[in-house]
Amino acid sequence: MNNADKVNLNPRRSDEPIWWGLFGAGGTWFAMVTPVTILVLGILMPLGILDAEHFSYERVKAFASxxxxxxxxxxxxxxxxxxxxxxxxxxxxxxxxxxxxxxxxACYSFAALISILAIVLIVLL
Known part of the structure; x- marks a missing residue:
């Protein structure tokens, strides 16, 4: 019996590519967008480098809408x-x-719950 005889011709489908895709997208977003958001909202604005008027409630609400x-x-x-x-x-x-x-x-349901809550809350805004 050689290795070709051991190959499963009907492999079971895996859902792992879906989770890996979301994992990769989330990691990329967190690595590239979150630092800029923290820089702008957490450092530049409080230091007065950016005008706080640009971040007024009305402008932020308009952006979020x-x-x-x-x-x-x-x-x-x-x-x-x-x-x-x-x-x-x-x-x-x-x-x-x-x-x-x-x-x-449990893990993926929690992530789905947060995603659904984010969508619902933003749409209701």
Whole structure:
């Protein structure tokens, strides 16, 4: 019997590419967009380098109500959560805590809940 005889011709489909895609998107968003957001809102504005008038309630609400602003806020909340929950799910496995299907469902359900809440709250804004 050679190696060709051991190949499974009907492999089971995996849902892992979906989770890896969300993990990668969340990690990329968190690495590239979040530092700029922190720089602008957490450092430059409080130091007075950027005029606080640009961040008045009316302007921020108008931004959040626009399609681009709503998408930005939803992605800022949802994508890093998918990244984090994927890390938690695989981190548990690395710690020899085999939560199995229940752990997977719990982690990804929480990320989905945060994503849905972000969408609902932004749309209601």
């Amino acid at each position: 626009s399609l681009i602003g709503a998408a930005f806020l939803i992605l800022t909340l949802a994508l890093p959560m998918w990244h984090a929950m994927h890390r938690v799910h695989h981190g548990l496995h690395d710690l020899k805590i085999h939560a199995g299907r229940a752990g997977k469902i």
